[in-house]
Amino acid sequence: MQVKRIDSSDENVSKYVFDFGNAVAEAVLYKYPTYEDRTVICCSTQSGCPVGCRFCGAGDAFVRSLTGDEIVAQVQHLFADRGIDPEAVQRCQIMFMSMGEPLLNFGGLSDAIRKLHALYPRFALLISTSAPDVDYERVRDLSVEVPTVGLQFSVHESTDEARNALIPFKAKLTLAQIAKEGELWFRATGREPFFNYCAHDRNTSHEDAERIYQIFNPMFWQATISVVCERDESVAAANIRQRQLATDFMEKLNAYGYPTRCFDPAGQDDIGGGCGQLWFVQEWMRNNPELARPSIGRSIPIVHAPRCTA
Ligand code: SF4
Incomplete structure (x- = not known):
C-alpha cells in the first residue's frame, strides 16, 4: 500500500491518498482545534463509486468495494502518521x-465497523448514505449491536424530482421511504438519524422547509446543513457565498423543531478534500482506465450542477 499525504495550508486538515495497487481510496483527517480535543476522520468504503451523484468527483467511475481491513487501515494509518494516541483523544468521529x-x-462496512468499535469503543461511527434500495433491517441490526453507530441520509432536496436530478442512480429510496427507514432506525436504536441537506439558492425557501417538515418528523430527525459549491468552484469560495444561505435555512428548520448542525468545510480548499474534489483519485482513474468503469449514474451527461461537501 502506497500513501500520499497532502496538508491544508492552515494545517487543520490532511488528505491521504491510498494506492492499493488495484484500487485507490482517500481519507481526510481534521482537528478541532487539536487532535486530542476533537478528531474527525472521513474514510472511503469503495474505490470510486457506482452511484454517480452529479456533484461528486468520486462518482465518475467505480473500481471495486474495499475490504473491511482496507477501511480500517485508512483510520489506523492516519492515527499512526500523526502520532495520535487514540486513548488521549477526547472526542472522535x-x-x-x-x-x-x-x-x-x-x-466491508460491517466488518470495518465491528473492528473499529473493538479498537476504539468510545468513537462515534457514522454511516452516511445516499439511500440505495437495500435491506435496511441489517443496518438496524448492526446499529443495535454497535451502539456508537450513527446514520445519516443524503437528502439534499425537498422533492424527489429535484433529488433525482442530483442523484440519478435509480435504485434508491424516495424521500418518503427515507423518512420511514429513519423512523424505524430511531425506534430500533433510540438514536436520532440525520438528514444531510446541501443548501443552495433554489432549495432554501420557506416552501422547501415546509416540504421537509411534512416528510421528516422532527421528533425523530436531526438536520445537517452543508455548504454546496459548483463543480469547478473551490470550497472556500462556495463557503463564503453559501454560508449565509445555509445558516438561514438552518434557522428555518430550527423553527420547525429540528436540532441542526452545519457542516463546515473550511480548510479543505487547497487540498481537494471536499466531495467531488477528489483530484488525486481522478488522476488515478485516468491512469488506470482498465480498472475504472463508468458509474451507473453517469449514463446521462453531466451538466453544471451543484455538489455537496459531505
Ligand atoms: S456523493 Fe457519495 S454516493 Fe454520491 S457519487 Fe459521491 S461518493 Fe458516491
Missing part, C-alpha cells in the same frame, strides 16, 4: 463518507 456508497458494500 469516524465517518464512512469520503468515497463510495457504504450500504452498497455492506460486507
Whole structure:
C-alpha cells in the first residue's frame, strides 16, 4: 500500500491518498482545534463509486468495494502518521463518507465497523448514505449491536424530482421511504438519524422547509446543513457565498423543531478534500482506465450542477 499525504495550508486538515495497487481510496483527517480535543476522520468504503451523484468527483467511475481491513487501515494509518494516541483523544468521529456508497458494500462496512468499535469503543461511527434500495433491517441490526453507530441520509432536496436530478442512480429510496427507514432506525436504536441537506439558492425557501417538515418528523430527525459549491468552484469560495444561505435555512428548520448542525468545510480548499474534489483519485482513474468503469449514474451527461461537501 502506497500513501500520499497532502496538508491544508492552515494545517487543520490532511488528505491521504491510498494506492492499493488495484484500487485507490482517500481519507481526510481534521482537528478541532487539536487532535486530542476533537478528531474527525472521513474514510472511503469503495474505490470510486457506482452511484454517480452529479456533484461528486468520486462518482465518475467505480473500481471495486474495499475490504473491511482496507477501511480500517485508512483510520489506523492516519492515527499512526500523526502520532495520535487514540486513548488521549477526547472526542472522535469516524465517518464512512469520503468515497463510495457504504450500504452498497455492506460486507466491508460491517466488518470495518465491528473492528473499529473493538479498537476504539468510545468513537462515534457514522454511516452516511445516499439511500440505495437495500435491506435496511441489517443496518438496524448492526446499529443495535454497535451502539456508537450513527446514520445519516443524503437528502439534499425537498422533492424527489429535484433529488433525482442530483442523484440519478435509480435504485434508491424516495424521500418518503427515507423518512420511514429513519423512523424505524430511531425506534430500533433510540438514536436520532440525520438528514444531510446541501443548501443552495433554489432549495432554501420557506416552501422547501415546509416540504421537509411534512416528510421528516422532527421528533425523530436531526438536520445537517452543508455548504454546496459548483463543480469547478473551490470550497472556500462556495463557503463564503453559501454560508449565509445555509445558516438561514438552518434557522428555518430550527423553527420547525429540528436540532441542526452545519457542516463546515473550511480548510479543505487547497487540498481537494471536499466531495467531488477528489483530484488525486481522478488522476488515478485516468491512469488506470482498465480498472475504472463508468458509474451507473453517469449514463446521462453531466451538466453544471451543484455538489455537496459531505
Ligand atoms: S456523493 Fe457519495 S454516493 Fe454520491 S457519487 Fe459521491 S461518493 Fe458516491
